[in-house]
Amino acid sequence: MNATMPHTQIPEVLISEVGPRDGLQSVKATMPTADKKRWITALYDAGLREIEVCSFVPAKLLPQMADAAEVVKHALTLPGLTVMALAPNLRGAQAALAAGVHKLTLPVSASAAHSLANVRKTREEMVDEVRNIVALRNEIAPGVKIEAGISTAFGCTLQGDVPEDEVIWLAAQCIAAGADESGLSDTTGYANPAQVRRLFRRLRAEIGSRAGAAHMHNTRGLGLANCLAAYEEGVRTFDASLGGLGGCPYAPGASGNVVTEDLVFMFEAMGIRTGVNIEKLIAARAPLQAGLPGEPLYGMTPEAGLPKGFFQGTVND
């Protein structure tokens, strides 16, 4: 493929593919390392330029991620790709930085209950962890970007409502602790478009251009509507997962993350350039299915195909 694009084809939104991390850690099966590499390459070939390739967590807890460093090593061979990984704590961040990632995402729960359940830390303790990770980054890898993803920002399956003031406060605390950006995650699929607009507007008012990605789930079918609402509030980075990989254990049969294929189709159909070729994106389902045989995939656009006469202005090859 040809990585150069005419000026008019510069993407207007960044689709950040999280399937290799968020998707793979949510399914029981472990995808073999060689398949992960093939899948990541196929995602890259479709035009994706930010991929969350793994998380750095103890292999005892998440055996699916035991090969994280090797996966990062492969992803680093793809020119122009921002290689992203999740780290829940300082130890994970150390390993991720040692592996050479370009960007780290740290999950910081807005729900007090979820924070304790997920990382065994209070929210204040997690902000301290962000500060420690920033200090480490400054020391050993100052070029690496750090994003604090505020999870359960739109509601929590443990505590229900999450006060909006606490979400915005926490994002501001993470920025004050040195994170480069902070986005909002609908971990539980509770968000609605009015809430998405309200919270991203407040986030931008609070932390300005450090407001980061919208990470939406499709648990109740509102994933794309929530992305549209976020877009209209000025958000330009959207997390999504190929085939919607990443089922929520609390919602059997319901898909998890926003489906990359449908999200890219929505933006492209609206005339908003993503830099992603939809047909190649759909083709990237093959290595995913090869590496996770029998795993159900979601997504309407791959089933229906593209509309008759649909022309994608962004074809980047």
Next chain:
Amino acid sequence: MNATMPHTQIPEVLISEVGPRDGLQSVKATMPTADKKRWITALYDAGLREIEVCSFVPAKLLPQMADAAEVVKHALTLPGLTVMALAPNLRGAQAALAAGVHKLTLPVSASAAHSLANVRKTREEMVDEVRNIVALRNEIAPGVKIEAGISTAFGCTLQGDVPEDEVIWLAAQCIAAGADESGLSDTTGYANPAQVRRLFRRLRAEIGSRAGAAHMHNTRGLGLANCLAAYEEGVRTFDASLGGLGGCPYAPGASGNVVTEDLVFMFEAMGIRTGVNIEKLIAARAPLQAGLPGEPLYGMTPEAGLPKGFFQGTVND
């Protein structure tokens, strides 16, 4: 159930359930009349106050609709319900008016190719048919409302692109021919939110308050995002189908109409009152499934359930 609602619970949007017509005529099996009646009653009990209960078409063409008059007769027993039916021509309209419907919807294709394929008439001939149906209504049932639903308004599986000027022209022609309102239908699942906003804005500029419902499909997953876009342009009536019944033959495995359960959840979660009780709406899937055993239903909210602590202000009993 108690049909009176406090003033604050007056619905802000009208969800027009089209499953008994659009859904049932799209599936191969014929639902027994007794099951149709039970299903319609369950939809009514959930708070739906406009239901498209059938279409008046030759039984040879659509045996699923052979009991249309009997279904209308039952629906007319439900107080406060607007009983709606589709009629593709004057003969169908005669039968519908004789059966006592409150509202008639006439499908008028914006795509020249689809118009010929669907009703064997040019668009101009179909406008003449609208005029004839209006004359008949004026003579024998002046209280009945007539809606011209502009189908393939966002693109066509036969001809591809449908010029927006022609869509708006056709809607204006239908209003000039005497239709009370004209809405836009994404028959093929081609619509995107930017196009939805543009077309409904133009429609409103052209025919003002006679702009009618948004009839969106979910073929490529954009159904709710398109409804959100239409809402933001001032649309307040939305067609939807319980369980997304109504698969598109051109999109195997893809659902057809916007799923009523997810649409109602989206609006209610946004604080926009629908008058529909989501739990009772989900319960209305049981008589649908009883009458169409084995038919796949869609919808994420029924799978995932309501968020923890979710309170619906519109519970109307």
